[in-house]
Amino acid sequence: MEPVQQRAVIVGVQLQNGNNFSYSMEELRNLAAACDLQVVGELSQKSSRINPSHYIGTGKIQELAMLMESADATVIIFNDELSPSQIRNLEASLDRQVIDRTILILNIFAERAKTKEAQLQVEVAQLQYMLPRLAGMRESLGRQGGGAGLKNRGAGETKLELDRRRIEERITALQLELQNQVARRQIQRKQRHKNEVPVVCLVGYTNTGKSSLMNTLVETYHPGSDKGVFAKDMLFATLETSVRSIELPDHKTFLLTDTVGFVSQLPHHLVKAFRSTLEEVTEADLLIHVADISDPQVKQHMAVTEETLKALGADGIPTFYAYNKADLTELPYPVVEENSVTLSAKHKIGVAELVGLIRKHVFNDYIQCEILVPFERGSVVSYFNEHADVQSVSYEEQGTRLKLECRIADYERFKDDFIEMPQ
Template identity: 70%
Template sequence: MEQQQSNAVIVGIQLQHQTDFAYSMEELRNLAAACQVEVVGELIQKLERINPSHYIGSGKIEELKSLLEASDASVVICNDELSPSQIRNLEAALECKVIDRTILILDIFAERAQTREAQLQVEVAQLQYMLPRLVGLRASLGRQGGSGGAGFKNRGSGETKLELDRRKIEERITILQAELEKLVARRQTQRKQRHKNEVPVVCLVGYTNAGKSSLMNAMIEAFHPGSGKQVLAKDMLFATLETSVRSIELPDHKSFLLTDTVGFVSQLPHHLVKAFRSTLEEVAEADLLVHVVDASNPELKQQIAVTEDTLRQLGADHIPVVYAYNKADLTDHEFPQIEEDRVYLSAILGQGIDELSAMIRERIFQDYVQCEVIIPYDQGRLVAYFNEHGHVKSTSYEENGTRLELECRAADLEKYKDALIRL
């Protein structure tokens, strides 16, 4: 059944010293659009602090009522996370549905979640958001529809969820978390195995819809054409909620794991950050971060700041970073081009992939050395080992063994130093 378009008025409080307010309101419009909601009006109030009972002041409530009537809107979307009493009081005063930024993002996540893990994570976040709001949600059940009784997506389970009492919701959260823990344990085992194999991990991070998945697909196509290992890439907010890991092997036999992660957005709800912790841990354990930036977005500085702030929250701000300015084909900037720690590229055109790969190679394979060795004939297995794990430039056969000119990890040379002759 096709989703019915809702009309909404967005409401924001601009606090003193808040420099990113206009940007966060623009972002709220985009989040609403991702939920098939048309924003038909906007109300802004400058305050020293948010009104604890109604979010906005009493004079603005009357103004908002008139705006709702004039614009034929049935929903009010607030730019902050509201308390249960704020939702209850606003709905009573305005006689319409009131939702906040958090439930909007939770709704988008719920619609985009494809894998079992992502679905569990989103449901836990939704239930944790609902728990303190049960009374308010029950009171306005007549006006509520959809996921958790608070969002737009009418999945039919909204009302049933509301009928669950607090105890049942808590039990459900416990069951979901137990199932999640099993999936997390499996992910951690895979991660430990990767560490054991000493394969470097490169993580794509960035604002939602900057083109991380498109860049991952361009890398896969460049180094493994026709492998069919592409990931989902769509021009929409939060298209990727699953962490995808792909092995990339460069022409000189060096390989690394490339990880695609969930996109960031300002004020990412703490319920979600908590629920997606295991997914986001991939970021904190990477050897290198590729911060993907939408070069064509006029708000790119703000988006970079949001991503850097989220990385700080995840404890990943100590990891080396290179910047991939994607969608350069939509700008006047020359590409492909490298400038210090930035590379301008176009994932969709597949241009700039070699330049980015060179930057990645330079930063994660610093422990590689160029050398010449002779491997005695009775140690033939080492010739095979270095052919697989190093980059052998030339091979010749001498009296006392096989002579290799190669580039390999310093640790491998050290490991086998007693079995070979270094020239």
């Protein structure tokens, strides 16, 4: 039998200086759906400030109680991070399970985390969130009954029953384990820098099609390689950084990195826990900001991504824009502009144009040249056949003449082996 979905009411406060309130509430609905919660009602309040004791005013508390009763809802979801005292007061007043936007996102991350590192990062974030809220949350555990949704999810009941000291010890142990994972990734990154392979990083809001774009690029340039990444039309399908090597037909290679998607009000616990994963972004040579052009909120999504990149210290990295999902709009595609491509990753249209933009930016250390290599230095010819774009080969009395495009560094490395040609 399918579990019965828990019924929830969402609650938000629209501050006088707040923008995009209706969008934020719509996103909260999507986050609730991703947690398998059925939103059956909504309550909002306009106010100059958040009520420090109950988040909303006392009049609204009564209104909310009536709404919960009439909608037969068991869960209340608040559109901000609640303080421990707010959770306690709300649960005492309403006798219902109270959760906030932060724990909702943490639960989604906990369910989606597949790799060891992502699981460690999520658990650290959950425990750090729960630590100051233990007292209030213990009371609410009695209300966590059957049904889908937040039933014993993530860090769960047993961890909440640990005393504060044991939770702190657990956080310390997890962070040590994470440091080892981070050290491993730093070694890998150093190796890439040593090999001087350019790194291109896909960034953007959650569910804009970053993983689908990566899969399309992998399939285009390495058909049948089975190196695709998980891609699905849902929030936070990707929680781990995936790196794939893309080798173009002319032997130019770049590394393509897929990253966790951003969302507005991404909990600071998560940003902190995932900082090591997101470091990939800060060390990229080029960012591809993937946006879902079919989404009416695309401008807000792009603004959130730009704010998050700024917070990570990655706002100075050169960026191109991939306006994806054009097949869901009336817009013409592919359309190439100076720093953007309108495309459809799903239909593989516009991908070659995007690679053209990437190519111009990351392969600017190449030169066109003609070289003459003595026959006894056949290993040099082999190297250029493998690592350069050899356009023509001819054999002369003194050696092999190659017309090619290669990296300046490779040219400098072997130039003492070349026979000087008359000008």
